Structures are given as structure tokens and as C-alpha cells.
Amino acid sequence: GAGVSQSPSNKVTEKGKDVELRCDPISGHTALYWYRQSLGQGLEFLIYFQGNSAPDKSGLPSDRFSAERTGGSVSTLTIQRTQQEDSAVYLCASSSSSPGLAGGYEQFFGPGTRLTVL
Amino acid sequence: QQPVQSPQAVILREGEDAVINCSSSKALYSVHWYRQKHGEAPVFLMILLKGGEQKGHEKISASFNEKKQQSSLYLTASQLSYSGTYFCGTEYSSASKIIFGSGTRLSIRP
Numbered sequence: 001g002a003g004v005s006q007s008p009s010n011k012v013t014e015k016g017k018d019v020e021l022r023c024d025p026i027s028g029h030t031a032l033y034w035y036r037q038s039l040g041q042g043l044e045f046l047i048y049f050q051g052n053s054a055p056d057k058s059g060l061p062s063d064r065f066s067a068e069r070t071g072g073s074v075s076t077l078t079i080q081r082t083q084q085e086d087s088a089v090y091l092c093a094s095s096s097s098s099p100g101l102a103g104g105y106e107q108f109f110g111p112g113t114r115l116t117v118l
Numbered sequence: 119q120q121p122v123q124s125p126q127a128v129i130l131r132e133g134e135d136a137v138i139n140c141s142s143s144k145a146l147y148s149v150h151w152y153r154q155k156h157g158e159a160p161v162f163l164m165i166l167l168k169g170g171e172q173k174g175h176e177k178i179s180a181s182f183n184e185k186k187q188q189s190s191l192y193l194t195a196s197q198l199s200y201s202g203t204y205f206c207g208t209e210y211s212s213a214s215k216i217i218f219g220s221g222t223r224l225s226i227r228p
Contacts, residue, residue, distance in 0.1 A: 033216070041221075045218070056214075058215075107162065110159060
């Protein structure tokens with residue numbers, strides 16, 4: 001079956017421009033995460049959507065970052081007025097997030113969007 | 119709070135064993151382990167839940183010490199394919215966000 005997809009795979013932008021990154025989770029997965037990974041670094045949590053609950057935005061680094069999830073499926077991460085320090089790979093992951101071991105609990109990661117801010 | 123992983127890097131010869139540790143300052147609900155190869159997305163290895171349940175990779179084992187808020191990943195008889203960066207992710211309650219550690223880079227030499 002189809003996994004998590006992200007688009008674009010690469011994005012080069014100029015400092016100060018806005019960018020939108022898209023994530024299509026696995027169908028039926030209720031949980032969706034965004035992470036940021038700078039070169040050679042770990043996975044920095046950004047935002048977490050779980051079903052119809054209010055998203056956990058505690059990882060967003062500044063108010064230039066926002067994300068939405070429409071219809072409980074596709075998510076868009078928007079970065080306004082991009083800065084060079086925003087350059088990184090942005091990873092999206094989804095899970096069914098059902099408590100317990102039956103069915104899914106593991107996160108399935110997309111291939112990421114490599115963002116380069118010049 | 120981000121969990122702490124140790125060591126930061128390990129170099130092994132093929133066939134040797136390794137242990138990667140993950141610790142938290144808060145009580146854990148679950149610990150997740152993922153492996154990321156260079157240029158690829160992280161891939162699920164194992165989940166350990168409070169209470170002892172676990173689900174994971176057939177050739178990799180892990181432990182979860184709830185009292186010490188620690189988990190260890192055991193890689194035995196390492197193979198070249200085990201190379202990559204290992205991340206532990208911690209969850210502090212059911213269906214809460216997962217926060218990952220900074221990773222442990224494992225290199226296997228033939």
C-alpha cells in the first residue's frame with residue numbers, strides 16, 4: 001500500500017519568502033507529526049495532530065511556522081519569511097496511534113522535504 | 119524533555135555486539151526505537167510499553183526499566199546492514215507526542 005508522501009522533495013527558496021510543505025499520511029492514520037532534521041542532527045519535534053484534538057504546537061520554533069491538517073488527512077507546514085537557519089529536512093510521519101499493540105502504533109515516516117534557504 | 123542517548127557514536131566490527139541507552143528525566147509511557155540510514159527516512163524497529171508489552175524487530179531486542187526511566191537497545195552479532203543512526207523516542211502518556219533523542223551513530227566495519 002501507499003506510504004507517507006511528501007512534496008516537494010526539494011525546495012530552494014530565497015530568504016524572506018514563504019514556503020509550503022505538504023504531507024499525505026497513510027490513509028486512516030489519525031496521528032500526524034512534523035519533525036525537522038538539520039544536517040547530521042537529530043529529529044526535532046515541531047507539531048503533532050491527533051484526530052480531532054487541538055494540535056500540540058509546542059515544538060514550533062517561532063510564529064513564522066504554522067501547520068494545518070485538513071479533513072483529518074493532508075497536512076501543510078507553512079514557513080513565513082524564511083531564514084537561512086530554517087534550512088533542513090522536514091519529515092512528516094503518521095501513525096494510527098491506537099493504544100496498545102494491536103494495529104499500528106509505530107510511526108511511518110515520509111521521505112522528507114529538503115528545504116534550502118539562500 | 120528530550121531523552122538522552124548514549125553513546126553518541128559506536129564503531130564495531132561485524133559480529134560484535136552493541137548496547138545503546140536511552141534515559142528520561144520523566145516517567146515514561148513508552149519508548150520507541152528507530153534506525154535511520156544516511157539519506158533515508160527513519161524506520162521503525164521497536165516499541166516498548168509501560169507494563170512490559172513490546173513489539174519489534176526479530177533480530178534486535180530491547181529492555182525498558184520503568185523505575186529508572188531507561189531503555190536499552192541490544193544489537194547482537196552485528197551485521198553491516200545495522201549501520202545507521204539509532205534514535206529513541208519517548209512518550210509520556212498514551213497518544214501523546216513522541217520526542218526523539220539526539221541519536222547514536224553506529225558504524226559496522228567488515
